[in-house]
Amino acid sequence: MTKHVLVLFHKDYRLLDHPALSEASKQGIVVPLYIDEYSTASRSKTYERMAINTLQATIAQLGGTLLIRSGNPLTIIKNIIHDLHIAAIYTHERYDPSGRHLMKKMEEELSIPVFFLQGRLLTTPGTIMTNQETPYKVFTSFWKKVQQTSILPPQKKPTHMEWFHGDVDKPFKDHGLTYFQPGEQQALKKWRQFLYDNIVDYETYRDFPAIDATSMLSAYVANGEISVRLLWYEAIEVLRIDDIEANDKHTHKKKSIETFLKQLVWREFAYHQLYFFPEIIQQPLQAKFRQFEWLPTDSSLFTQWKEGQTGYPIVDAGMRELKQTGYMHNRVRMITASFLVKHLLIHWREGQDYFEKQLIDHDIANNTMGWQWVAGTGFDASPFFRIFHPVKQAEKFDSDGTYMKKWVPELRDLETTYIAKPWEAPSHILAHAHIQLGIDYPYPIVEHNTARERALLAFDKLKTKKKE
Numbered sequence: 266m267t268k269h270v271l272v273l274f275h276k277d278y279r280l281l282d283h284p285a286l287s288e289a290s291k292q293g294i295v296v297p298l299y300i301d302e303y304s305t306a307s308r309s310k311t312y313e314r315m316a317i318n319t320l321q322a323t324i325a326q327l328g329g330t331l332l333i334r335s336g337n338p339l340t341i342i343k344n345i346i347h348d349l350h351i352a353a354i355y356t357h358e359r360y361d362p363s364g365r366h367l368m369k370k371m372e373e374e375l376s377i378p379v380f381f382l383q384g385r386l387l388t389t390p391g392t393i394m395t396n397q398e399t400p401y402k403v404f405t406s407f408w409k410k411v412q413q414t415s416i417l418p419p420q421k422k423p424t425h426m427e428w429f430h431g432d433v434d435k436p437f438k439d440h441g442l443t444y445f446q447p448g449e450q451q452a453l454k455k456w457r458q459f460l461y462d463n464i465v466d467y468e469t470y471r472d473f474p475a476i477d478a479t480s481m482l483s484a485y486v487a488n489g490e491i492s493v494r495l496l497w498y499e500a501i502e503v504l505r506i507d508d509i510e511a512n513d514k515h516t517h518k519k520k521s522i523e524t525f526l527k528q529l530v531w532r533e534f535a536y537h538q539l540y541f542f543p544e545i546i547q548q549p550l551q552a553k554f555r556q557f558e559w560l561p562t563d564s565s566l567f568t569q570w571k572e573g574q575t576g577y578p579i580v581d582a583g584m585r586e587l588k589q590t591g592y593m594h595n596r597v598r599m600i601t602a603s604f605l606v607k608h609l610l611i612h613w614r615e616g617q618d619y620f621e622k623q624l625i626d627h628d629i630a631n632n633t634m635g636w637q638w639v640a641g642t643g644f645d646a647s648p649f650f651r652i653f654h655p656v657k658q659a660e661k662f663d664s665d666g667t668y669m670k671k672w673v674p675e676l677r678d679l680e681t682t683y684i685a686k687p688w689e690a691p692s693h694i695l696a697h698a699h700i701q702l703g704i705d706y707p708y709p710i711v712e713h714n715t716a717r718e719r720a721l722l723a724f725d726k727l728k729t730k731k732k733e
């Protein structure tokens with residue numbers, strides 16, 4: 266077997282359940298390639314490069330050489346086809362606009378066969394459709410349909426593989442990210458620990474940011490270091506085994522596993538939306554919101570939001586967690602995003618861009634859907650008029666203030682009663698906690714009721730415009 270076949274990696278940095286790799290390994294000597302496509306500075310890009318270093322080391326242990334290139338993907342691929350006499354290319358389908366553009370160009374311009382396999386999702390976009398063959402706009406119906414669909418089981422690591430061996434490319438500079446340790450092995454370890462030890466409490470505690478109740482797999486999933494089909498099948502297998510010994514604890518676990526699977530399907534829903542409506546990255550999915558009157562971005566308010574200096578401890582805790590770690594808990598993503606779009610009336614795209622730069626787990630489909638969901642502009646979104654109250658959210662989901670005190674340490678001595686609303690604390694209590702409002706910690710940058718009314722007014726105007 267002397268034929269060289271190229272495997273182009275893109276956000277599928279693993280060997281297990283890698284359909285492109287499995288197929289290629291049957292055809293010839295595998296030449297693995299990673300192209301560093303764009304170099305906008307972001308934490309997710311830094312993480313991705315660390316994941317590539319890990320993949321490079323894994324492939325090297327198996328006797329292969331991962332080619333690492335940066336620049337125009339098509340030119341790079343053409344050069345490699347020429348230099349290494351590549352007979353065919355195996356890669357996974359992409360659903361982001363630049364990926365789809367590249368797929369089209371590869372099909373049009375390359376002289377060798379190119380195989381695009383499904384390796385990023387549970388199902389291929391276009392297979393989960395309504396009876397009218399239209400894309401789903403309501404999550405519950407989409408979820409039901411996914412459950413009725415047969416999802417392909419994950420594939421094993423290819424056992425007999427011949428790897429291309431050549432000059433070793435310099436790994437990326439290590440920027441010392443510590444929050445997520447990249448790599449397929451780390452991802453599998455984290456997943457199985459969560460599945461076997463912690464998933465039972467997922468349903469009960471997943472909304473509480475001070476509790477480690479979620480999987481923390483997002484950076485791995487976003488980079489394809491673990492496949493969602495593997496997550497799906499292993500979770501279902503636990504459900505199946507547990508069904509044998511049904512009792513209360515297992516009923517609870519079953520509910521938790523179902524809720525976890527639902528999150529994977531939210532991701533699926535996000536990708537299906539991106540596939541059918543790629544304009545959602547920039548445009549509201551609900552056309553009526555194109556006329557919504559966002560306020561011109563006030564750079565000082567926007568900076569206070571980014572820096573965690575809004576005067577609302579739950580918002581500030583989330584924004585500081587993001588800035589310090591590159592991660593933020595889902596409940597707090599919803600609260601902080603809502604505060605930006607509804608309390609400050611700043612366009613959701615500003616927040617989407619900021620999250621894109623800061624989130625280690627940035628995922629174009631999930632981030633876009635997340636922002637459009639919060640802004641009320643997406644499909645099956647939280648309605649615009651439902652405005653999160655940052656104090657009530659904090660009191661409900663961080664009632665003893667553990668999360669707020671962790672990320673806003675200047676409030677750590679404040680009585681729990683006031684932790685979500687320090688401006689209501691009597692002066693002697695503030696003094697006792699060594700807090701001088703306006704100096705140690707800001708007053709709220711907007712007053713909740715005023716901001717709420719302003720947002721609802723803007724929404725009402727939209728309704729009038731629609732009638733005109």
Ligand SMILES: Cc1cc2nc3c(=O)[nH]c(=O)nc-3n(C[C@H](O)[C@H](O)[C@H](O)COP(=O)(O)OP(=O)(O)OC[C@H]3O[C@@H](n4cnc5c(N)ncnc54)[C@H](O)[C@@H]3O)c2cc1C
Nearest residue numbers: 479480481482483528531532595598626627628631632635
């Ligand atoms: C404004 C906003 C922006 C977001 N941006 C991103 C993003 O860039 N990247 C990202 O992966 N998630 C994003 N999310 C979704 C969610 O917050 C994260 O996936 C989750 O917090 C990751 O933590 P976890 O892995 O512990 O999640 P778990 O609760 O353990 O969920 C398991 C996996 O399911 C998927 N998932 C969970 N919740 C959602 C969701 N609401 N939508 C889509 N997929 C989900 C993720 O892949 C996650 O890793 C965003 C949500 C909001 C509200």
